[in-house]
Amino acid sequence: MTSRRSLLAWAGSLALATPGLALAADTKIKVAAVYTVPFEQQWVSRIHKALKAAEARGEIEYKATENVANADYERVMREYATGGAQLILGEAFAVEAAARKVAKDFPKTAFLLGSSGKPQAPNFAVFDNFIQEPAYLSGMIAGAMTKTNKIGMVGGFPIPEVNRLMNAFMAGAKETNPKVSFTVSFINSWFDPPKAKEATFAMIDKGADVLYAERFGVSDAAKEKGKLAIGNVINTQPQYPDTVVASALWNMEPSVDRAIKLVKEGKFAAEDYGIYSTMKYKGSELAPLGTFEKKVPADVVAKVKAKEKAILAGSFSVKVDDSQPKSSAQ
Structure with a gap:
């Protein structure tokens, strides 16, 4: 779990990944994830694993909250966005409307959420387990x-x-x-x-x-x-x-790594990442x-x-x- 105090500290060195504005190659972007289940749950564990790998490579600063109740999901997302997260991931299936509402309120933050719905311009991309x-x-x-x-x-x-x-x-x-x-x-x-x-x-x-x-x-x-x-x-x-x-x-690595790369390049956009879960893309x-x-x-x-x-x-x-x-x- 992540405390409010650590979120505020995290925001201290914020450098927004504004669409169209590239960051230096060695810049660590701030990535947050909001999960409604434990880290070890199958679905979420694959997102968490890919993000931990990017963290281990020194590409991102990663914070995540597990076991978030549906009623609290929007609040936690907003805290991360307000606290300086440049990329936010999670599963929006039971909180679709709330997640999309947060994305609208933070147009300069990139969102990549598990969803059965379509991308939402300009900053809400979706993925799904097309395995x-x-x-x-x-x-x-x-x-x-x-x-x-x-x-x-x-x-x-x-x-x-x-x-x-x-x-x-x-x-x-x-x-x-x-x-x-x-x-x-x-x-x-x-x-x-x-x-x-x-x-x-x-x-x-x-x-x-x-x-x-x-x-x-x-x-x-x-x-x-x-x-x-x-x-x-x-x-x-x-x-x-x-x-x-x-x-x-x-394997969520192809999707996660693509999102991180695009955020750094200032090119992140609302798109469907579903294809990156297929065997062709590993x-x-x-x-x-x-x-x-x-x-x-x-x-x-x-x-x-x-x-x-x-x-x-x-x-x-x-x-x-x-x-x-x-x-x-x-």
């Missing part, structure tokens, strides 16, 4: 690994950012296993591992032997019951070496199979690599389907 490509590849693996032909899927909320990954995963699983069926459940929370765990247990009781871990808690349940899991956004295989087969990884990838390298059938690995190559070459496109996925299991 449907590796989600499809992880689905191909899941379809090949299930023995019961039943896959359980536990998500947070049925919003586009979750739906598109689930739908891509399901399409990938169907490619390698047309017989597979799915049980889909949403826990209506972004961070409630116990609730996700209970939902997973219910799916396992109904025969699911591969679980799609869109939320924390799913892999814990799979581990306890000796089942397999597919990760999402981050790679948790080191924590679950006998459980997590593969993961679709989101914004997403399929995690290495690691401990499952020799457990996934060789022919399946070959199919996945061929599909990955086709995606990167542009000869295969994974459909972006934001509709709510439905259960198909009886």
Whole structure:
């Protein structure tokens, strides 16, 4: 957490990154982030990781506040903007109107927010987790690994950012296993591992032997019951070496590094950063199979690599389907 006193001190050496006015190459810009969940939550952890890397390189001064209630989000954003932040990041999904209002009031501050909406001129850029490509590849693996032909899927909320990954995963699983069926459940929370765990247990009781871990808690349940899991956004295989087969990884570095560069150059503008989350821009990838390298059938690995190559070459496109996925299991 960041105190008001440290925010005021932070503002002391402010050099505004005004659009059209470039800063010296060695200038550290002041970057702030406002998160409604803990730093370790999957989605937010990827933004935090990319910003911490930029901080470690000496490119930015970084301050962030986690676990901000929706009702407090606007206030915290305003404190950072008033305190001298030149670039502000976060997730605006539940506080869209408030975040955009703050951006209007601070036209010389750059805003890059996770959003399902469109950019807002002149200074409100948006990004989203368009990692449907590796989600499809992880689905191909899941379809090949299930023995019961039943896959359980536990998500947070049925919003586009979750739906598109689930739908891509399901399409990938169907490619390698047309017989597979799915049980889909949403826990209506972004961070409630116990609730996700209970939902997973219910799916396992109904025969699911591969679980799609869109939320924390799913892999814990799979581990306890000796089942397999597919990760999402981050790679948790080191924590679950006998459980997590593969993961679709989101890399925020391409988006974050671009924003920092444009702020320094005085060229930051309202645009959609979604494309920088795709595999082509290294914004997403399929995690290495690691401990499952020799457990996934060789022919399946070959199919996945061929599909990955086709995606990167542009000869295969994974459909972006934001509709709510439905259960198909009886």
